[in-house]
Amino acid sequence: MKKYFFSHLIEIESITLELDKLDLTSGQKIHLANLIDSSLHHTILDAVLSELSKEDKKLFLKYIHENDHNKIWQFLNEKVENIEEKIKKAANGLVDEMHKDIKKIKAEKE
Numbered sequence: 219m220k221k222y223f224f225s226h227l228i229e230i231e232s233i234t235l236e237l238d239k240l241d242l243t244s245g246q247k248i249h250l251a252n253l254i255d256s257s258l259h260h261t262i263l264d265a266v267l268s269e270l271s272k273e274d275k276k277l278f279l280k281y282i283h284e285n286d287h288n289k290i291w292q293f294l295n296e297k298v299e300n301i302e303e304k305i306k307k308a309a310n311g312l313v314d315e316m317h318k319d320i321k322k323i324k325a326e327k328e
Contacts, residue, residue, distance in 0.1 A: 222259060222262070223282070223287045223290045223291065224262050224305050224309070227302055227305055227306055227309065228258065228262075228305075228306070228309045228313075229313075230254060230258065230313060232313070232317070233254060233313060233316050233317065233320070234251065236317065236320045237250055237251070237320065239324075240320070240323065240324070241327075254316065257312060257316075258309060258312060258313075261308050261309065261311075261312045262305055262308060262309060263282075264308070265304055265305060265307075265308035266278065266294065266298070266301070266304075266305065269297070269298040269301070269304065270297060270298070274293075274297050277293060278290070278293060278294070281293055
C-alpha cells in the first residue's frame with residue numbers, strides 16, 4: 219500500500235493474506251492489490267470530502283497534492299470532529315466488503 223495520510227489508521231493485511239490463499243498468478247495478485255489500494259484511497263477521500271465545505275475541499279485537495287501529512291491532519295482535525303473515526307469506519311466498511319467478496323469467490327471454487 220502506498221503511504222497515504224491515513225495509512226497508519228488502516229489495516230488491510232488481512233485482505234492480502236486472503237488473496238494469497240487464492241489460486242492467482244503473481245501478476246493477478248499485484249493487480250488486485252493495486253485495485254484494493256485505489257478503492258481504499260477513493261473511499262477515504264469520499265468520506266473526508268463529504269465532511270468539508272466547498273472552500274475546505276479546495277484546501278484539503280491542495281494539501282493532498284503537496285503530500286504534507288502533518289498539514290493534512292492539522293487541517294482535518296480543525297475542520298471535522300472525530301475525523302479519524304470516520305475514516306476508520308469508511309475503511310472498515312470497504313475491508314468487510316472485500317472479505318465477503320473473497321469468501322464468495324472461495325465458495326464458488328469449491
